[in-house]
Amino acid sequence: MEVTISTAELLTTDGIPLKQSLRKAERRNKLRAFLLVFPLLLFIIVTFVMPIGDMLLRSVDDSQINSVFPNTFNEYKNWDKGADELPPEEVYKSLFFELANGDKRQIGKALTRMNYAKSGWKSLIKKTTREIKKIVKKGEEPVSYKDTFIKINKFWGDPTYWYSFNQMVNDRSSIYYWNALDRTFDEDGDVVLQDEKRRMYIKTWLRTFKVSVYVTIFCLILGFPVAHLLANLPLRYSNLLMIFVLLPFWTSLLVRTTAWIVMLQQNGVINGILVWLGVISDDGRIQMVYNEAGTLIAMTQILLPFMILPLYSVMRVIPKSHMRAAQNLGAKPAMAFWRVYLPQTIPGISAGGLLVFVLAIGYFITPELVGGKDGKLIGSWIAYHLKTTLNWGLCAALGGILLGIMLIFYWLYNKIVGIDNIKLG
Amino acid sequence: MALPSYASPVQRTYYYFYLFFCTVVFFFLIAPLFAIIPISFSVSPFMVFTEGMLAWPPDPEAWSIRWYKNMIGDCSADVVSSTVPCSTKWMVGTVNSFYIGIIATVIATALGTLAALGLSRPHMPYKGLIMAILISPMIVPLIITAAGMFFFYARINLVYTFTGVILAHVALATPFVVITVTATLVGFDMNMVKAAQSLGAKPMRTFFKVIMPLILPGIISGALFAFITSFDEVVIVMFMASIDQLTIPKQMWAGIRQEISPVILCMATCLVLLSIFLLTTVELLRRRSEKLRGIKAR
Numbered sequence: 180m181e182v183t184i185s186t187a188e189l190l191t192t193d194g195i196p197l198k199q200s201l202r203k204a205e206r207r208n209k210l211r212a213f214l215l216v217f218p219l220l221l222f223i224i225v226t227f228v229m230p231i232g233d234m235l236l237r238s239v240d241d242s243q244i245n246s247v248f249p250n251t252f253n254e255y256k257n258w259d260k261g262a263d264e265l266p267p268e269e270v271y272k273s274l275f276f277e278l279a280n281g282d283k284r285q286i287g288k289a290l291t292r293m294n295y296a297k298s299g300w301k302s303l304i305k306k307t308t309r310e311i312k313k314i315v316k317k318g319e320e321p322v323s324y325k326d327t328f329i330k331i332n333k334f335w336g337d338p339t340y341w342y343s344f345n346q347m348v349n350d351r352s353s354i355y356y357w358n359a360l361d362r363t364f365d366e367d368g369d370v371v372l373q374d375e376k377r378r379m380y381i382k383t384w385l386r387t388f389k390v391s392v393y394v395t396i397f398c399l400i401l402g403f404p405v406a407h408l409l410a411n412l413p414l415r416y417s418n419l420l421m422i423f424v425l426l427p428f429w430t431s432l433l434v435r436t437t438a439w440i441v442m443l444q445q446n447g448v449i450n451g452i453l454v455w456l457g458v459i460s461d462d463g464r465i466q467m468v469y470n471e472a473g474t475l476i477a478m479t480q481i482l483l484p485f486m487i488l489p490l491y492s493v494m495r496v497i498p499k500s501h502m503r504a505a506q507n508l509g510a511k512p513a514m515a516f517w518r519v520y521l522p523q524t525i526p527g528i529s530a531g532g533l534l535v536f537v538l539a540i541g542y543f544i545t546p547e548l549v550g551g552k553d554g555k556l557i558g559s560w561i562a563y564h565l566k567t568t569l570n571w572g573l574c575a576a577l578g579g580i581l582l583g584i585m586l587i588f589y590w591l592y593n594k595i596v597g598i599d600n601i602k603l604g
Numbered sequence: 605m606a607l608p609s610y611a612s613p614v615q616r617t618y619y620y621f622y623l624f625f626c627t628v629v630f631f632f633l634i635a636p637l638f639a640i641i642p643i644s645f646s647v648s649p650f651m652v653f654t655e656g657m658l659a660w661p662p663d664p665e666a667w668s669i670r671w672y673k674n675m676i677g678d679c680s681a682d683v684v685s686s687t688v689p690c691s692t693k694w695m696v697g698t699v700n701s702f703y704i705g706i707i708a709t710v711i712a713t714a715l716g717t718l719a720a721l722g723l724s725r726p727h728m729p730y731k732g733l734i735m736a737i738l739i740s741p742m743i744v745p746l747i748i749t750a751a752g753m754f755f756f757y758a759r760i761n762l763v764y765t766f767t768g769v770i771l772a773h774v775a776l777a778t779p780f781v782v783i784t785v786t787a788t789l790v791g792f793d794m795n796m797v798k799a800a801q802s803l804g805a806k807p808m809r810t811f812f813k814v815i816m817p818l819i820l821p822g823i824i825s826g827a828l829f830a831f832i833t834s835f836d837e838v839v840i841v842m843f844m845a846s847i848d849q850l851t852i853p854k855q856m857w858a859g860i861r862q863e864i865s866p867v868i869l870c871m872a873t874c875l876v877l878l879s880i881f882l883l884t885t886v887e888l889l890r891r892r893s894e895k896l897r898g899i900k901a902r
Contacts, residue, residue, distance in 0.1 A: 208727035215722030216734060219715040219778060227741050227749070227775040230756035234748070237755055401629045408626045422883070423630045429879040430637060431836045433856045434872040438636035440860065441643060441651050441869070448639050451653060480632060512615060541745020543839060548860055558747040565751050565843065575755070578748045589743055593736075 231582070238575035241352035247289040248277050252348045255341075264338050271324035271335075278308045279315045295354070295570070296364075297343035299334070307331050355576035360384075380560065380577070387556040390474060390546075391539035395486075397479040398535045399528065402486035406527070409487070410494035428484040436545050439477040443468035443549075469551030477545050482538055486531040489596075493527030530596040537588045541581060557581060637876055644671060644869035649688050651866055675870045688865045697850040701835055704766060704851065708773035708834040713827040715774070716781025721815070723782070724789040735782075742779035746839040749776070754843045764846040772840045777830035784829060788822025788893055821893035825886045832882060 189197040245252055250273035258266045278286070286308070293300035310331045314321065321327040328335035346354055346364045357363060357370055361378040365371045372378065405424070409417045427435060442448045450464045459465065467473055497520065505515035543558030550556070557577060564574035607619050640651075647668045648654045656666025673680070677692035719738060722728060741749065753772050754763060762768035796818075800810040816823075838853035845854070852871060859868040 205727065208725070209729050212722045212725035212728040215725075216719045216728070216738075217722075219719035219738060219782070220734060222715055223738055223741065223775060223778065226753075226771050228737065230752035231744065231748070233756045233759075234752035401632070404622055405626050405629045408622075420630065423634050425883055425887075426879060427633050427637065429832065429883045431853065431856075431872075431875045431879070433836070433838060433853050433860070434640075434875045435636065437856065437860055437868055437872050438640050441640055442636050444651075446650070446652050448653065480636065483629075483633060512618075537743075541747065543745065543747040544857075548857075558745065561747050561751055562839075562843075565754060571755065574751055578751050581745065582748055585743070585745065 234575045235579050235582075237571060238355050238579045239351050239353065240572065241292075241347060241354070242350045243285070244289040244292045244347050245350055247281060247285050248274065251277055252344070255344050256348055265325070265336060266341055268323065268325050270341075271328050275311060275321075275324050275327070278304065279311050291569075292572075293343075293347065295358070295573075296346050297340060300340070300343070303332060303334050303340070307335070355572040356580070358573050359576040359580055380557075383555070383557050383560060386471075386553075387540060390471070390478070390554075390556060391536050393475055394478045394482060394539045395532050395536045397475070398483050398486040399532060401479070402483055402490055402531065403524075403528075406487045406490035406494055409491050410497075411499070424484050424487050427480070428488075432481065432544055435481055436477060436548050439473070439480070439549060440468055443473055443476065468549050469554070471550070471554040473549040473551065474546045474554035474556075477549050478539060478542060481545060482535045485534045485538060489530040489534065490524065490527040493524055493530070497523045526596070530592070533588055533592045533595070537585055537592070540588075541585060640869045641873050641876070644866065644873045645669065646671075646866065649866055651864065651869060671866045671870045675867050688867065693850055693855055694852075694867065694871060697852045697855040700766075700849065701851040701853070704770055704773060705831050705834040708770050708777055709827050709831040711770075712774045712777040712830040712834075713781050713823060716778045716826060716830070717785050717819075717823055719778075720782050720785035720789060721811075723786055724792070738782050739779045741775045746776075746837075750839045750843045753840065757844065763844050764849070766845070766849065768844050769841055769849075772844060773834040773837060776837065776840070777833045780829035780833060781823075781826035784826035785819060785822045788819045788825075792818065818896055819893075821889040821896065825889050825893075828882050828886055832879070 191197055191200045193200075251270060254270040254273050255266060258270060286304070290301045290304055293304070307328065314327070325335075334340055345368050346352065354364060358373075359380050361373045361381045362370050363373050409420055409424075412420065440447075444450075445464045445466060447468075449467065450459070453459045454461055454464065467476070501519050501523070502512075502515050505519040506512060510518065540556075541558060542556060543562060546554055546556040547559050547562070550559070558581075561574055561577050561581070564570045564577070607616065611619070642657065643651055643653060645667050646652075646654055646657060647666055647670065654666055656663040659666070671688075674688065674690050675694045677690075677695045679690040723731060723735060723738075728734070749772075753768075757763045757768045757772075762771070792815075796814055797810055800814045801807075805813065836853055838851075838857050841849075841851050841854050842857065845851070852875070856868050856871060859865050
């Protein structure tokens with residue numbers, strides 16, 4: 180019998196080499212899979228990723244004011260600051276015309292921005308604009324624009340106002356990021372601390388970290404034994420007890436926050452019980468809500484399920500025989516727990532800990548409602564600047580920093596646990 | 605889990621302390637939710653247990669459903685209290701919440717399920733990166749999302765519209781659908797798809813007749829997660845909806861912030877009941893799904 184080994188390339192029935200054909204099929208499969216994902220990917224990019232990117236751009240954007248006073252800023256850049264205390268005539272002249280002819284709304288916006296750089300700008304320019312418009316109406320042309328300005332208001336002869344232009348003449352500015360860290364620029368453009376009374380962000384950042392760390396620790400202390408119990412009970416009972424963990428998880432955040440206000444307020448349930456038990460007197464009721472304690476208690480309860488669930492899923496698969504084996508070999512129960520059981524729960528502790536910490540850092544609703552004055556976290560400042568002061572640059576910068584911190588921790592989470600291992604319920 | 609008979613007294617003490625501690629934690633988790641239910645039936649306009657409610661024998665005078673009547677917009681004489689405003693706002697909010705929630709759920713479920721099907725295919729390119737992008741709305745703090753969306757949607761005139769709110773809610777809700785459906789598709793027997801196709805079924809028919817019935821429990825769970833996400837969401841609504849575009853959470857926020865009205869507790873009670881219902885449904889669906897996929901209970 181003769182055996183022939185074909186050395187030719189393998190071909191499909193169409194005569195195309197098999198390799199090529201397989202590659203083509205692979206490509207088609209990839210495309211098909213991608214097409215299924217594409218609508219959602221596009222949707223998320225347009226409705227979510229682009230807004231976040233837009234916010235980050237806004238946090239460094241300083242172009243609005245440059246579009247209002249383009250000539251003034253150009254002349255200002257040309258000014259050789261070493262020579263004169265006050266800017267030359269051209270700067271005054273272009274400012275004169277840009278104030279006289281500018282769009283009132285745009286100037287108004289620019290003034291808000293100028294006030295961040297130096298307070299006092301807003302009223303100065305408003306007053307000056309009024310006078311300038313009078314002069315233009317009369318049809319006079321000033322001999323010296325510089326003198327006219329100084330005649331209108333003596334502050335135009337104060338160089339510190341002019342120096343504050345320094346931080347506004349560029350389209351991009353890091354001022355909002357520095358502001359978000361209680362820093363600002365001085366006249367020479369160096370970074371300095373804000374005035375004492377305007378420093379509030381560092382304090383809030385530190386409090387945000389402190390509260391998040393405390394909440395994580397409390398959740399771990401409360402969650403560890405419970406997860407252990409759930410993981411070691413027969414399934415019938417643990418499924419039943421699991422409801423206690425999952426029900427808060429499914430209940431509206433606002434409901435849980437309201438519930439804590441009802442529990443903790445001065446004539447609330449807990450104070451009532453304490454008075455009834457005689458622990459405290461009727462006038463000695465403890466203030467537990469609308470302060471940092473309220474934030475801590477409420478956030479711990481709200482985030483506890485996020486600690487218990489990852490711990491539970493790790494503990495569930497630790498064989499019970501390990502503890503028995505350790506004790507069999509002579510370890511005391513405490514020793515066996517410390518040397519054998521605990522190390523095996525580290526993945527669960529790190530997953531739950533990171534999750535709780537990251538969620539706590541970005542928390543807004545609960546601290547805002549139960550935090551009172553000294554329990555608010557950084558999220559409250561973002562909302563305040565977004566809605567009340569309309570200082571959107573600072574709002575975006577605070578958001579940008581928070582986002583950066585979150586991403587670092589999520590990167591860690593992804594390294595340790597894996598984002599696609601997130602499970603629900 | 606029971607204590608062995610040879611346990612020493614110290615071990616016994618530890619064990620009972622451990623059980624006691626766990627009981628306290630369970631109590632801590634659940635008690636606040638149930639404490640509000642009786643208070644919502646109080647006559648008093650303050651959110652407290654009144655003396656009459658705690659009296660024995662029960663004092664019927666101390667209990668009433670006046671705040672529930674207030675909640676559904678019944679402002680008749682016996683309901684109105686001088687300190688608690690009565691309006692149809694709660695009902696308007698309920699209608700809006702369901703309206704936004706249902707539309708957002710339908711869109712999120714459709715997009716999320718398709719994406720999960722794609723992500724579960726073995727040939728998916730850049731799977732990690734795409735998954736990270738798709739999950740990101742769940743990860744980024746709501747307040748940052750709200751700020752970013754507010755700036756961006758203001759540029760395209762979508763702020764103060766329901767459309768803007770719905771788009772935002774769909775973005776927030778899809779990660780839950782993607783995660784739940786992807787989890788259901790793990791262990792899905794792809795041979796069934798091949799079998800259907802070899803018998804001549806077109807892709808659409810394969811999906812609706814073979815894949816969909818098998819992963820339906822996962823899809824429904826995902827949809828419920830999506831619904832509750834939208835239904836509970838308050839931060840986006842606060843910034844993106846106009847003043848008169850009320851939803852239940854927004855109205856509750858206002859209630860806590862400004863008027864501390866006992867009507868909040870009535871709505872809270874309804875929401876607790878809703879969450880019990882949803883939790884039960886999801887749990888039953890999960891069991892059904894595991895049964896369908898032939899996974900034995902752990």
